[in-house]
Amino acid sequence: MSLLAFLVLSAAVASTGIIFKPGVWYRGLKKPAWTPPNRAFPIVWSILYILIAISGWLVWRQQGLSWPFLIFAAQLVANLLWSWLFFGRRRPDLAFADIVVLWILVAANIAAFAPISATAAWLLVPYLVWVSVAVALNLSVWRLNRDRGVFA
Numbered sequence: 001m002s003l004l005a006f007l008v009l010s011a012a013v014a015s016t017g018i019i020f021k022p023g024v025w026y027r028g029l030k031k032p033a034w035t036p037p038n039r040a041f042p043i044v045w046s047i048l049y050i051l052i053a054i055s056g057w058l059v060w061r062q063q064g065l066s067w068p069f070l071i072f073a074a075q076l077v078a079n080l081l082w083s084w085l086f087f088g089r090r091r092p093d094l095a096f097a098d099i100v101v102l103w104i105l106v107a108a109n110i111a112a113f114a115p116i117s118a119t120a121a122w123l124l125v126p127y128l129v130w131v132s133v134a135v136a137l138n139l140s141v142w143r144l145n146r147d148r149g150v151f152a
Contacts, residue, residue: 001060006053013080014049017042020087030144035137048127052076055123059116068112075105082134090151092142099138103131 022038036044056072078101086095106128114121145151 001057003054003057006057006060007050009056009076010049010053013076014045016080016083017045020083022087025090025150026087029141029150030148032137032140032144036133044130048130051123052127055113055117055120058120058123059113063116068109068116071105071109071112075102075109078102078105086138092138092145092151096135096138096142099131099135103128103135106131 056069059066059068059072078098082095082098082102085091085098089095106124110121110124110128113124
């Protein structure tokens with residue numbers, strides 16, 4: 001499988017962020033003061049999806065289809081579900097559960113890729129850092145707004 005295929009796969013996962021946009025509903029929610037500016041999200045996620053694709057491709061080149069790719073695929077699915085749960089379903093509670101699972105899967109993915117390619121593992125570290133921020137932000141938004149009747 002080529003790097004282009006991994007980039008296309010990452011773009012497919014990223015498309016949920018395009019389909020399920022923040023919109024008016026999200027703008028109306030209370031958010032913590034440390035919330036990154038809205039323009040940061042597409043920039044950061046674009047970079048992260050490229051790093052995710054390169055990471056997967058590096059391991060694929062060395063080992064092909066193997067058990068670390070089960071973790072890789074699972075974290076992509078959890079990633080894909082988050083936008084749908086948070087913005088599409090307007091369920092930050094379910095999105096929080098999903099993003100905690102995503103964090104665990106990304107950490108597991110780093111551990112699974114490290115013996116195969118240290119570079120591939122390190123390429124996922126910024127993803128883990130950003131997902132850590134997203135976990136805290138998701139929880140904060142959920143807590144700040146849960147009594148306002150704004151969730152589905």
